[in-house]
Amino acid sequence: MLFRAIQIQVRCMSSRSKVGFIGLGNMGGPMALNLVRKGHPVVVYDVFPESMTQLTDEGAIMVHHPAEVAEKADRIITMLPTSAHVKEVYQGEQGVFKSAKTGSLLIDCSTIEPDVSFNLSEEALKKGCVFLDAPVSGGTVGAKAGTLTFMVGGPENEYESAKPLLQDMGKNVVYCGKAGSGQAAKICNNMLLAISMIGTAETMNLGLRLGLDPKLLAGILNTSTGRCWSSEVYNPVPGILPNVPSSNNYEGGFGTALMTKDLGLAQTAATTTGTTIPLGSLAHQLYRLMVTRGLGKKDFSAIYAFLQEMENAK
């Protein structure tokens, strides 16, 4: 334990040592770019070489597989689409674990199953490394602006070590508890978000059909017990709030396909832990239906329009 503590101290003191970054898509790309622009020497890898062009143009070093990232850097960030991708990047033939140095700090910012995060943290520990789960909220806009929120699971002292690096890509870094807790917090928040968004959409729609003025109804809800973030800050009815996706044809914002993915993770977590989530399950199915109907790229507040469309189709 003392041995590990010393190693970690060495790793963390060299705050300008190389940082590895694997997965440079819509989120990872701008996150890595923020690190480069803040002066970190960054080693990058992505399965699509073209996604690394801007980064290498700005000074990042490109390598050929995750194991090579781990050879060159002892602080590594991963940002990948699914649990399967994360497992491949860490445990694959040319994965991070093949060459990770003792004491390496491995930070996975992907949103994946909490169980997968937990298992990877156990495997990392056996290899003398530290694995943190640190999924984000804030979307591509937050990734570009460096205003993401990170929800971090793992040993608390390692969270403290990771914090300065995460703060170079985001605004808030929240400690959530043991390994997997970052994932747990994120999928819990997004499940409640989905439920309250659909609830707000149903409620606003019902009120309008009962003859209530939408702005007046929103005002009543927001000063009453029905209030929630979706009614106050992100109302799904066009024209109530400016600068939200509902007032811009549901473009931008948080895509329905991504919300559907997060609800799928909540569903899996609920099944694994034997938890009853009746509204969470129905929310999942409704967003899945929107994806089926070709609305996966629309902001998730488009559920308001979708519920109306279903009726218009009668």
Added chain:
Amino acid sequence: MLFRAIQIQVRCMSSRSKVGFIGLGNMGGPMALNLVRKGHPVVVYDVFPESMTQLTDEGAIMVHHPAEVAEKADRIITMLPTSAHVKEVYQGEQGVFKSAKTGSLLIDCSTIEPDVSFNLSEEALKKGCVFLDAPVSGGTVGAKAGTLTFMVGGPENEYESAKPLLQDMGKNVVYCGKAGSGQAAKICNNMLLAISMIGTAETMNLGLRLGLDPKLLAGILNTSTGRCWSSEVYNPVPGILPNVPSSNNYEGGFGTALMTKDLGLAQTAATTTGTTIPLGSLAHQLYRLMVTRGLGKKDFSAIYAFLQEMENAK
């Protein structure tokens, strides 16, 4: 129109004229008592004579049927359990409409179907009277303390006339629009409240089973996009907040049976108007199930314990 305006002016100027009050249960009783104690001469009627004892002891005049209330008072408040009771009190053999004086102000504080409120307002108009729907939130605690919120539907100038009287029983008086709008606003708010309460219960339960600390999870939700009144002010997990029903074995607060009733009104309104309310419907069924299981008198936040009980029963 001018004729009616003059009549109303006459009625409203005599602010210490008799006020009629019909329906003196857990809500109506303390509301009427507040009027008596604020110096209004009050004429009372209830089907259960014993519910009038305290009021007559403090100076209220007891009569024998709703029509007699309408003979003696030209401002009448009704507070009754269901649409059927309200119809009987206004339209019955010895109902208010039998003897209501021209220009009378009839204020129904019951929570009933918006359609019934609307139809009664039409009938009142034909008889030269004004009918306002003014359902309340705040429960029996608010009724006793005189801190209720009234949501008022009907002509806006009549809302202004009713306001001083309602302010003698409550803290907030909100204008919601045309006849029936008070009911519409109340059932919309309560539907969203039910959905976000169940959503919060599911989310907290899932988080706990994933190993998150409940206070930490509540803190994360309340500073994130999942936040809602139920997570912030009325968290259903025992021990997170003091002085809420969840920290007092789900006693007091807003009864599950009453929430079930309001969700039934939302369901009827949605059916009547052809509105899709998938989560509202499921919330209704879950609360109905709690009533079936003998939990109708528990606060509606007991859904948290109920969802756990179901699992424990496996």
